[in-house]
Amino acid sequence: MTVTREQVEEAAVRISGRVRRTPVLRVSATVTFKLELLQHVGSFKPRGMFNRLLAAKEDGSLTGVGAVTASGGNAGLAVAYAARELGVPARIFVPESAPAAKVARLRTLEADVVQVGTEYAEAYAAAVVASEESGALFAHAYDQPEVVAGQGTLGLELLEEIDRFDTVLVAVGGGGLIAGIAAAIGDRAKVVGVEPELAPTLTRALEAGQPVDVQVGGVAADSLGARRIGEIAFQVAGAQGIESLLVDDAAIVAAREELWREYRLAVEHGAATGYAALTSGVYKPATDERVVVVICGANTDPSTLT
Missing domain, CATH: 3.40.50.1100 (Rossmann fold)
Incomplete structure (x- = not known):
């Protein structure tokens, strides 16, 4: 790939x-x-997240259910911003160690913020499950x-x-x-x-x-x-x-x-x-x-x- x-x-x-x-x-x-x-x-990060969400909108995989991601902070901010601009919900999983300034900023962007675990890998696992259960588009932070x-x-x-x-x-x-x-x-x-x-x-x-x-x-x-x-x-x-x-x-x-x-x-x-x-x-x-x-x-x- x-x-x-x-x-x-x-x-x-x-x-x-x-x-x-x-x-x-x-x-x-x-x-x-x-x-x-x-x-x-x-x-x-908004460069990649806009491309991910807009490409999904083109092929029909971005729906009103919105987007989900896992992030130490910056990818989450990007998904939240792009989703808000495109008029869909965003749910962001971040580790409990994420800086308070980034978490507060996520909430100002109208994202649903879920803090899970102590590092990115744990937040990632929870985000994958949430995407599968809800049908929301999963936006990977980098891959x-x-x-x-x-x-x-x-x-x-x-x-x-x-x-x-x-x-x-x-x-x-x-x-x-x-x-x-x-x-x-x-x-x-x-x-x-x-x-x-x-x-x-x-x-x-x-x-x-x-x-x-x-x-x-x-x-x-x-x-x-x-x-x-x-x-x-x-x-x-x-x-x-x-x-x-x-x-x-x-x-x-x-x-x-x-x-x-x-x-x-x-x-x-x-x-x-x-x-x-x-x-x-x-x-x-x-x-x-x-x-x-x-x-x-x-x-x-x-x-x-x-």
């Missing part, structure tokens, strides 16, 4: 007018930020073709916004964003995954030759806390030779603080993970290598930034 550039292009047409075209910010001669934190509900293709529209924007870039650093949780960007960009630039050391889903899958369950934790677990990499992301990573780098929590915290101090970007820890690879030296660009860092989420408590 994989996703093609053609599917990403179809997604771009389908979701046009529903999502924001987010800007880029050139921060040095060789580093550019893609400011996806400015997307609706504060993350890249459905429509979702991945929608996330890939970010990559198409990069190709239009920047004359030349060599590398894209992308934070990895379940892998939907990196898979979509890689499908969109193909061989035009290198795509590199960056994961927290305490949530190494892609790294462990590449080592094992298949997706495997891993223990997850750390400061970025609320957004990058999937226990297993998605099948689509694994297939895309293998086909394109995508590498995954690991950064520790201290590097993530420091990168997040720097994004606020130097650029006044208030981001969640997961969104600082890609930048942490640069600031910590885990990723060392070659001379004159032009690097894009995807800054992918803003759902954080600003009072924690100094």
Whole structure:
């Protein structure tokens, strides 16, 4: 199971007018930020969720029963937002560890919020059961073709916004964003995954030759806390030779603080993970290598930034 550039292009047409075209910010001669934190509900996720729901509306599988998802927060926000815009109910299963700010935001979007278990996997299991019992459309947080293709529209924007870039650093949780960007960009630039050391889903899958369950934790677990990499992301990573780098929590915290101090970007820890690879030296660009860092989420408590 994989996703093609053609599917990403179809997604771009389908979701046009529903999502924001987010800007880029050139921060040095060789580093550019893609400011996806400015997307609706504060993350890249609406791209994929609009594509999933709109495609289902086209084929008749999205009905008045609505949509169900499981999420640490951002995918849930995206489903709730897209469902509200399309006039259908949304039921969001989140772990009890989900940040209070994200849960409160879900409720402002008129979603039915159900908190289950201590991590994403438990919320996911409950959401699957709820979908099967109710007939609601199940929207996977990161491992459905429509979702991945929608996330890939970010990559198409990069190709239009920047004359030349060599590398894209992308934070990895379940892998939907990196898979979509890689499908969109193909061989035009290198795509590199960056994961927290305490949530190494892609790294462990590449080592094992298949997706495997891993223990997850750390400061970025609320957004990058999937226990297993998605099948689509694994297939895309293998086909394109995508590498995954690991950064520790201290590097993530420091990168997040720097994004606020130097650029006044208030981001969640997961969104600082890609930048942490640069600031910590885990990723060392070659001379004159032009690097894009995807800054992918803003759902954080600003009072924690100094």
